[in-house]
Structures are given as C-alpha cells and as structure tokens.
Amino acid sequence: MERVVIVTGANSGIGLALCERLLTENSQIRLCLACRNMQRAEAARSALLTSHTGACVDLLHLDVGSVRSVLTAAKEVKTRYRKIDFLYLNAGIMPNPQVDIRAFIKGLFSRNVINMFATAEGLLTQQDHLNSDGLQEVFATNLFGHFLMIRELEPLLCQAGHTSRVVWTSSSNARRSAFDIEDMQHRNGTEPYSSSKYASDMLSLALNRQKNSQGLFSSVICPGLVMTNLTYGILPSFFWTLIMPIMWLIRIFTNTFTLTPYNGAEALHWLFLQAPESLDPRAKYHSLTSGLGTNYTEPQRMDIDEEMSEALYKKLLKLETVVRRKLSEENADNKAYQQYLNETE
C-alpha cells in the first residue's frame, strides 16, 4: 500500500537528500514536501521528478515558524490525506551563528578535541529574536511549530490499527546545560539552537510515553556535520571548500563528519526501514561516515530526565492554549474591523 511521507524543510540540504533517497530506495511512496519557500520547493520537486519520473510528489506551503501557517497547512493535509505514515520534522534554523575562535584554538590542544568537533560544545552562539507571534524564532521554528503540527495532525497520526512515525532532525549540539525549563524559549541565553534541539529530544521521549498506545512513535536523529545552507551560515562556502581536505582527515578520527546531505540523511532513511517497536525511545540515531566513506547508523543514549521531558510537554500544551486563544481573538478583531469598514462604506 502507498505510504504517505511528509518532510518539513524539504527544499534543500538534508531534507531534500532524504526525499531523493526515499524515492530511489523505496517504491509506493506519496511524498509531500512541506516548505516555506515555494519557489525553491517547485525546483526541488522538478529535480526529484527528473530523476524519478512518475513519482508522486506533492507540495505544501508551510512556514513552521508561524502559528497561522502551521494551522492552515495542517488543515490542508487533513483534506488531502486520510493517514500519515511518516512525518519528518526536519526544518530548522541557526540564525546569526558566531564561532568562538579562542575556545576553538584552546579545544584543539585539549583532550576534548574529538568531542569538540562532534558536538561544537562551547564553540557556537547565536542571536535570536521575537517573531510576529511573539515567540523566540529558533524555539518557534525548531520546536514549537512542529509540536503544533503534530497536535493538529493527531487525528491522522493516532489511528486505531495504524502505526505512524514522527522523526526529528535533532543534533549532537543539543545540550542539557543549554536548556532551562523555566526559560524553554531560551529568551535569556546565547545558545537557542542547542536549547531547541535538546527540547526536541525531550519532546520525542514525552511523545512516546503519551502516544505509543495510540500508534504514534517518535524518534530523533543527528545527521552529523553536513555542508548545507545552515553550515554556510557559520563559515562561507568557499572556506569550507578550501578546508575540505582537512575535514576528510578529521573524518578518520570522528565519524560524525558526514559532510554530504546524502550521508547526513542516512539515519533518517534507516529509520524508515525499521519497525518502530524495535527502536529505543531514549536513543538518538546518528548518521555516521567512516574515514573510507561508508555510511551507517548508530544509536547513542540521550542524557534526558523523564520528569523534565514531562514538564516540557505540559508547558508546550499550555503555550498552545495561549497561542490559540490569541489567534482567535485576532480573528474576531479582524472580523469586527471588516464589518465596521463594510458598514461605514
């Protein structure tokens, strides 16, 4: 039977590579590219159809960082499909990244050097800001928009006699110490990316506890360090190209330098082939590439505390209520204003 697969952030990088791999290595898939930039989404669709003539590739407009857009997109999904088999929550941002050069040089001569290259711990900060919904942009895009999407699509994801999967593209940059449950949006810190990815790891665990009995299973992956628009925002692409031989060398010591989107999508595709019952809800599945270029997936236990993941889930539900209330008030105001305009005309 045809499997419905939705991928957010599918118009470039790891998301697009996943789509390519899904179509190449599996038949009977109905793929839905859920993207913010529809011009790039059209281009991605054309590229996929060129290499896979006759494939079923749909487009869906989704700005995962906007509450209104998520609700509209979810409504559209519910009219188009009767079930969802896989929902890949892949869209993500790291705005205005800054590398701490002193920490990098210090790290090069420390015993922690391999860990530094694998996780970028202590190396990266970002500048975040409030979006038009009044939420921190990184939190809204990397976590909350996806949470809202799952909540809206629950009727399709939690169906009797059917198993659905959600897969989060997290990161080894996710760090417990960057996350504060009292500041889940990371308003007060300088590592919103790390915080949002740690939150997605916790949310995945909470979703498994809450929803496995209803047929919904959640997993998290880390694609490794991949050359995409996201990494070109950290250092310019010509610089990455220049140091590519060094990167291949580093790959001998840390298999986390997957480098290409195809390699980075390894764990995402591997999960597609696994039975959900065989997966560990406390594991993060890492895409890894050996020095000789062989791809494989390996689980690593996440540093997560059940109580905090439950607390996060509850806080997200509360925020959802607030956000929905605000939206319906705005809708009522708009309606009243429109009526006033009509009457005064």
Ligand SMILES: NC(=O)C1=CN([C@@H]2O[C@H](COP(=O)(O)OP(=O)(O)OC[C@H]3O[C@@H](n4cnc5c(N)ncnc54)[C@H](OP(=O)(O)O)[C@@H]3O)[C@@H](O)[C@H]2O)C=CC1
């Ligand atoms: N590259 C790396 O080394 C690593 C990446 N990751 C994660 O992988 C995921 C994919 O990133 P990657 O492929 O590297 O980078 P890209 O920048 O190539 O891809 C990011 C995708 O997310 C989309 N996106 C961003 N914001 C939104 C939004 N508000 N609504 C809808 N779509 C949006 C982008 O679309 P648009 O065209 O609209 O910008 C794009 O398609 C991210 O979650 C990232 O955090 C994790 C670890 C390492």
Ligand SMILES: CC(C)CCC[C@@H](C)[C@H]1CC[C@H]2C3=C(CC[C@]12C)[C@@]1(C)CCC(=O)[C@@H](C)[C@@H]1CC3
């Ligand atoms: C000579 C060099 C190879 C110089 C590169 C130094 C740094 C810019 C990189 C070292 C480790 C990298 C890294 C990431 C970004 C670039 C580095 C800091 C990530 C944070 C990118 C996004 C992720 O989600 C992580 C998995 C990456 C971890 C490693």
